[in-house]
Amino acid sequence: MKEKILLISAFPPGNETAGQNLTKNLIMRMADKYEIDMIYFTFDNKPNLISLRKNIMRAKEIKINKVLSAFYILIGLMFLINPIFSRRFSIKTCLLLRKMAKENNYKYIIFNFSQVFLYSLFVGKSNSKKIFIIHDVIAQLFSRRKGVINKILYILAIFNEKILFSLNKSNYYFAISEKDRNILYSNYGIDSKVFHVYLESEIMSLKLNRIKIDNMIVLYGAWNRPENMQTLKFFFRHVYPKIVKNNINLKVCVVGGGISKSIYSQYISDENVQIIGFVENPYLYLARAKCLFAPLFGGAGVKVKVIESLACGTPVLGTNITFEGIEFKEGMILIKNSEDAVEKILEITKIVDKNYKINLREKFLSYYADEKYLLDKLIDDLNG
Incomplete structure (x- = not known):
């Protein structure tokens, strides 16, 4: 008989964002060994779980009411809780979690993303071990934002993470990069294991020798995220006009949902x-492109789009924030400003061909695509 686990995820399993993809792949890979119950949160349309029905025993969707969410954010601030931890919080969900933990002998209760870590304090008496999957160190996220309010939120994030981690110290932690692992240890005394994100089957099955490489750059992401929208605006306001002015023969492809009207x-x-908007398989566009344009000016953690682009053999133009946490250095081209971006685009479009991409892909996959760093394998290793 399979052992049972409970997965509490800030995002539903799906294909639209990196967080959804990771959640989906984690479920699919763990289903062979465990019976999986799940609580997940959604703000928008109900995700399609049909393909995952055989992998999930019980799925509890928590659709977030914006008014109620604002209420809990305000209450949270009264108790010095950063809104990123309280936005998905509710007493009703706490009671559901306690009930499920009490009625089921879960081997593990997995908290997927920092946004749901607050619930770890409300499990009640349980013999289940807790697992925390850390995609971003939240204090680092707010340390990069300007203004007095963000300075306050940064202080709250440090305070909240210290409390959450100190009250859960005897449990298990996984960090998305060696850099984040070091931050967690130095700031909070937490020892964690590094995991790599799952690479989609569409990436792993690519045959670059059969794909036509276009004179094209790609911008790719969930455009409803502020840091991604900032990249898009930077490109079209400051970079694209210079490309047009210099009569550079180059196609631009924008992939991902949530683009502004x-x-x-x-x-x-x-x-x-x-x-293009949202597509089920964006990796064909990455594979055909000369480069991914992805300078980021905020955020924290490893950027999954960079991992995916390099795995497709496509170099990335970005900032230090774009590349943080990725120790592989080939194919990652740093830009300083819009003028530098145009120069680097010109350079990269001249040197990138099929052989370049095949070579980059092979080198990156040999570095990153190691099964022992996948979450399900790391969780298996906890069993000794």
Whole structure:
């Protein structure tokens, strides 16, 4: 008989974002060994769980009410809780969690993403070991934001993480990079193991020798995220006009959902700009491109789009924040400003060909695609 686990995830399993993909793959890979119950949170449309039905015993969807969420954020601030920890919180979900933990002899209760870590304090009496999957060190996230309010939120994040981790010290922690692992240890005294994100089967099955490489750059992401939207605006306001002015023969492809109407309406008629939106398999666009344009000016943790692009053999133009936590250095091209970006785009489009991409992909996969760093394997290792 399979042992049971409970997975509490800030995001539903799915294909639309990196967080959804990781959650989906974790479930699919752990289902052979465990019976999985799940609590997940969603703000928007209900995700399609049909393909995962055979992998999940019970799935409890918590659709977040924005008014109620605002209420808990305000209450949380009264108790010095950063909103990132309280936005998904509710007494009703606490009671559900306690009930499920009491009625089931879970081997592990897994908290997937920092946004649900607050619930770890409300499990009640249980013999289950807790597992914390840390994709971002939240204090680092707020340390990069400007303004007095963000300074206060940064202090709250440090305070909250110290309390959460100190009250759960005898449990298990997984960090997305060696850099984050070191931060967790130096700031909070937490020892963690490094995990690698799952690479989708569509990436692993790519045959670059059969794919036509276009004179194209790709911008890729969930465009409803502020840090991604900042990248998109930077490109179209400061980089793309210089490309046009210099008569550079280059196609631009924008992949991912949530793009703003203003960007869409402004560039939809431009014959050199393709606005694709959300697609089930964005990796074909990455594989065909000369580079991924992804300078980021905020955020924390490893950027999954960089991992995916390099695994497709496509170099990435970005900032230090774009590349943090990734020790592999080939194919990661640092840009300083818009003028430098245009120069680097020109350089990279001249040197990137099929052989370049095949070589980059092989080197990156030999570095990153190691089964022993996958979450399900690391969790298996906890069993001794």
